Structure formats: C-alpha cells, structure tokens
Amino acid sequence: MKSFLLLGSALALFAFTSATAGQAPRKVNAPDIAISHRDRVYAAEQFSNTVSVTDPVDNRVLGFIKLGDPAPGNLSPLYKGQLLVHGLGASPDHKTLAVVSIGSNAVSFIDTATNTVKHTTYVGRSPHEAFFTPDGKEVWVTVRGENYISVIDAGTYAEIARIITPAGPGMTIFSPDGRYGYVCSSFNPETVVIDVATREIVGRVAQPSPFCPNIAATPDGAQVWFTLKDVGKAVAFNARPPFNVLKTLDIGPITNHVNFVRTARGQFAYVTVGGKSEVQVFRTDDFTKIATIPVGKLPHGVWPSGDGARIYVGLENADALAVIDTATNRVVANVSIGQAPQALSYVPDAVPAGPGTQNLEPLGKGGASTYLVLGSIGGGSDEPTGVSLFDQGLIQMMQASVTGLAPKRAYVLALARQADGSGRLEPLASFTTNPAGAAIVNAIGPIRQVVQAASITDRRYLVIAPGTADKLGEPVQVQTR
Template identity: 70%
Template structure:
C-alpha cells in the first residue's frame, strides 16, 4: 500500500510539474493556461461590414458572423438603427459577455457568447474607441475618444454610473491583472493616465513620445504596461506599479497598431502589429530585444493570444482575414477568411460552455468580397509596394482603404484617379489626407472605385495615384498604381 501511495504521490508531483500555469493576458500569470478547444472562440470586430466574426480555433474555421449593422449605403439612412464602424472589443472575466464598440453609432453592444445574441446596447459619447471589463467583472470602462472621458458602465445594469475625466481623446484602457489600476492612453495628447480602479481617481500620468496611442496592454506578471504610438511608429513600456516610470521606448515601424503578450516556457513575449510593413514584430519583455519578424499579410491590426499562449491571432485589416501564429516557431500556420477590415480581436477561452454555439450566426456573404491593388513610386520595379489598397465590396459601392507609407512626414497629399497609368492627365481627387510623423497614413473613400480602376467595360478606366497637394490642388503623382497587381 505504501509503495502504491508513493507511486501515486510521485505521479501527481510529476503531473503538477509538467502542467502549465502561465496565465495569458489580460489575466494574471498565476492563472492556469487553458488548452485550445472547440469551446473557445476568436472574435473580430469588422469595421466596414459592421459584423463580428466568430472563429473556432481548433480547426481555424469561420463559424459565421453576428451582423450588427448594414453596409454602405444602407447605413447612411437618417432612420438607421443598427451599428456603424464596428471597431472595439472586450470580454468579461467569466468569458460569457462581449463588449463591442461601434465608433460611428457611439455604442457598446453587449453580446452573449453562448447564444450570439445581443443582451443590451448602451449609447455613450462621441466616437468611443475601446471597452473592457474590470477584472472583478463589475464595471465596463469605455474610452470616449471623441470627447475627454472614460464612461464607466455598471456591468449588471448596462447603465453609465460615472465618468472619469481625462485629457481629450482617451484611446484605450486596460487593467493591471490584480484589478488595482486602470491604464488609459491618449490618442490626442501625449500622456497616459493611471487610474485607481476603486476610487476612479487619476493617481499618475505617464508621458507618451507622441499624442497618438491606439492600444495598450499589461503583462500577466503585473510588472509592465506596453503601448503603441501609431503616428510615429514606436512602442513604449512603463512600470505598471508606482512610480509608473518609463522603462523603454523604441522604434517599431510605420502604422504600429496593437500589442499583446504570449507567456510560454521560453519566457514572456510581446507581439506588435506593424501595419505599414505587413509584419508582426516579437520582443522579449525582460530585455526588450527583438527575437522575430513575422510576415503576416496586409495591414495587421488587432492581436490576441490563445488561452495557453501557443497561438497568437492577428487581424489583417486589408486582407479580411485572421493570421494564426505558432508561438513556438513564430511562423504563420493558418489564415481564416473573415469580415471586412478587422480591427480589435479577442480570443475567449471557454466562450461556449455547451453545444455548438452557432445559433444566431449568419454567412459571411458580400462581406467576404474584397479586391486589392498596390501603389509605388513611378517606374519602380522589383521593390516592395509602398501602399496597399483594399476595396471592400458593399454591393454597388466599395469602401476603399489605402495603407500608405513612404511619403514625406506631416505633409498634405491626395488619393486620386488618373487618366493614364503613369499618372499623367487630369487628376480626380478621392480623399485628401495628411501624413503622420512616420510618413504614413490610413486613407478611406467610398464609391464605385473597383469598376473604374479595374475596368468594367462601360466606364473609362482610371488609375489610382497619390500626389502632393500643391497650391490647393493635386501636384505631380509620387505613387502610381502597379498595373497587373490587381
């Protein structure tokens, strides 16, 4: 009996030693890892199809979409009741409720993960950006980027209970794993606010190297906070505890979008999406050294780890897809077609505790249709394109999105249609824009552009170009459409 007990004890010890207790963001490192299963879901908030896609991570299969609003031009109606510009995404600590932010309709939609049904919609101030539950699950904080506050919503009643006033343009918030602090970066001002969750009081401010932070994340060990600076292409790290000092700041590349972490047997690694380079860059969190550069597809945006850190999921904004990264090898091992222009994504372990969890889901339909092309300097051959363009089909119209790089910083330009492929002739402006300090920009327009630039046999063919603004009008094009890459 003693020998059997000893064997059982040794076996249990070996089992515990081999078990992974790493904990993945946004939870604490003390949480047990959750192996990937059919109960898990990967969600993506899709800005132009106004959908939330639902993916099974075991076989990387799109199960369907939750349609929150209509595509253009239906969403232009003054009587429109759905959601517009579906963008931000968070989830409750019990993994049963999603909080989906729609920028254009100023809303937070709460969705039940088991039934895929809307539980409630709360309307907040102008142009909210991201929402997340506090670690105790009692509140939902929503950054109202078009104004100057965080809207604090009671998670039980879905009603706003208070506001935390910040500098104008709060971009996103995330919490320390222990729930003591909330970290609110800014998209309009060069400061991040540290808020004591219990009192809703700002207790510290952290400088940002630039005003435009779109995304922020805290390491599972509760020691660091990382945030991205989209306008200057940098990533910063500060101490998650007092005195909240800046630890590091380094260049990551044009249109640096989101950051998140995977905690593995080899350590904790930060995965940063760099939209202008179509890459994910991987950094150690102990010495900030870069350990991998992963080509993933066009305009990577949102990023989130699986419940065991073995996979990282990346939303490809200009490819309408999820890229799946194996964190052991830091290579892409899968791609899932999803809705149009995915923004924030979230991997939710055990989102569906029973059954298939497919009720309420719809087919992707027209939201899965996209055409792409690229631009580069006139006459350039053999080099990587400077600008990628996606045309998201909305029926008769397309939403055109250009991920622009390689221009002069802080200068006015215009995306236009030219009569000739070399940019000669009269230019017809589509959208004026200003480049950021990294010489990059995201440019949007709406119209029947695909029929024009790819020739439908009816309209005269035109070619997309980018030109500087000179004396109030388009100058000589500096980037022209690469014909044949369509």
C-alpha cells in the same frame, strides 16, 4: 541518486511551468486553458459591421453576428443598426462580449453562448474600446471623441460614473490584480494611471506622440506597453509606481496593437506593424527582438489563445485572421472573415455546451474585396501602399494604408487617366502623412468599376500626388497592380 535527480528535475520543471502559466489579460498564476471547441475567436469588422465567430481548433469561421448593414444603407437618417464596429472586450467569466461601434456611439453586450445582443448602451461621441474590470463588475469605455471614460455597471448596463481624462482617451487596460486602469490617449501625449477603487488619476506617463490606439499589460503585472501609430513606436513602462518608462522601441509605420504570450521560454510581446505587413516579437525582460513574422495586409488586432500556443492577428486589408504558432513564430493558418477587422478577442470556454452556432448568419454582400498596390514612381520605397476596396454592393469602401511618403506633408489620393499617372487627375481624398510618412486614407464610391474597367477609355488608375485637391503636384506613387 539517479532517482533523486530525476525527481528534482521534474519538480523544477513543474515549478517553472507553473510560474509561466497565465495568458493576457489574466493573472500570471491563472492556469493555462488548452484550445478546445468551446473557445471562440471574435473579430470586430468595421465595414461589414459584423463580429465574426471562429472555432480555433480547426480555424473555421462559424458565422457572423450582424450588428449593422453595409453602405450606403447605413447612411440613411432612418438607419437603426450599428456603424463602424470596432472595439472588443470580454468579461472575466467568458459569458459576455462588449462590442464598441464608433459611428453609432454604442456598446453592444453579446451573450457568447447564444450569439445574441443582450443590451445596447449608448455613450458619448466616438467610443473606441470597452474592457471589463478584472472583477467583472464594471465596463470602462474610452469615449475617444470626448474627454472621459464611461463607467458602465456590468449587471444593469447603465452608466454609473464618468472619469475625466485628457481629451481623446484611446483605450483602458487593467492591471491583472484590478488595482490600476491604464488609459492611453489618441489626441494628447499622455497616458494616465487610474486607481480603480477611487477612480482618481494617480500617475502620468509621457507619450512620445499623441496618437496611441492600443495598450496592454503583462500577465506578471510588471509592465504596460502602448503603441504609437503616428510615429511607429512602442513604449514599455513600469506597471507600478513610479510608472517610469522602461524602454521605447522603434517599430515601423502604422504600428497598431500589442499583446503578450507566456511560454516555457519566457514572456513575449507581439506587436502588429500595419505598414510592413508583419508582426514583431520582443522579449519583455531585455526588450530584444527575437522574430519578425510576415502575416499579410495591414495587421491590426492581436490576441493570444488561453494557453499561449497560438496568437491571432486580424488583417485589416485582407479580411482575414492570421494564426501564429508561438513555438515557431510562423503563420500556420489563415481564416477568411468580415471586412476590415479591427480589435480581436480570444475567449476560452465561451460556449459551455452545444455547437454554439445559433443566431449566426452568413456574411452576405459585405464579403468581397479587391486589393490593389501603389508603388513609388522611379522606385525608392520598399514598402508599397496597399489599397483595399471593400464591396458594399454597388459601391465600395476604399481604404489605403499609405506608406513611403515624406512626413507631415499634404497629399491627395486621385484617379489618373494614364497608367503612368500622367494627365489630368481626379481627386478622391486629401490627407496629411504622420511623422512616419504614413496614413490611413478612406473614400467611398464605385471605385472598383473604374480602376478595373475593361474599356481603356473608361479606365482610371489610382495615384498619390503632393499638394491639395485644388493644387496638385506630379504623382509620386502610381497603381502597379
């Protein structure tokens, strides 16, 4: 009897483990792929215009695929490189990486074994993400600056069709079986479901707000989740007809990306929350939050390893990858990469043989950053505004992840002559907060030299004041470090 019980327990364990295998974006019955030196973690880095290549075994960056140059060289009318490297999608056979550059309207197809660009396809204005269909035959590119998906033949790299969507399609993700493509919108409050075979819209899902940057499907094919950056929410809906909403979750300011991990404990959603510098973890069966993980400055892209043991998070304002152990939900490593990482992709067996380091380059001058913090004058918000100055040589790309302000209000990021924000202000960038009282604000110039000047007479301090550039109110946030 004892032997029978042991055998029965073993069979039950085997059956349960097999049922929970398969990590996004593959099917639930796909075998887990243990982490090895053949795997790669790729990150698209917006301000260094690079793709970093990391070995996940020892969490070591191997080098960079340089697709473009830093500013101001990339502002020249004769510039030929890519600009604002942002989106990533890997082919099902793990041999090709599709990299989207927003500023140059490009999709670069990279050979993962040699780190070389095989072809570049130019599409419409401001594409955002590109993903292969599960059969590997097509690449669907959301052309966010227009109103369509550009369908590219994965063999010839030529555009073969356009699928009209609501204006501003943000991203497409496919059901694991390849039947449906789910397309969220960055400009309209509507996600559409497309039948892949017919390329016809067969379902619509209301978005509580118009700004969705990211969408993901669970490996079991049951749910689709999308994030809403402007209102700080995530929405889960039924992946099958009638595509009804299952749950709307309040997440936090600058809610960025979502992805999934399946383990022996169940299936979990990991959501990056930029304004809180954390990742929130939810069960997908009852939507309970089981963990909040501090990860670092402005977490953005997120992607699981081939076995679900790790999940990787790009830190947009820290130029780093945070590596989370999914068994403990704790950060176990940090990897320095390029500037302002956006999308991530973990590709198992990307390098079939050899070291896989050929054609990689060092980061070069686009590899240093300065980080500053702005706090509320008189206290108040417990979520300070973070500012990164991405070094481009003599100038910096400045990115502020603004939080803790009044919603839907006009503000100006400016320079003050006094540490307390008093005196005449010099405007740098005007912006309007989203409904969560947050915003991502950019500027360019020799800002580090000014805010860190040794001379008291030359030094300036970053502040945020309500109003417009020609009519500023009293500062409400001031540089604290």
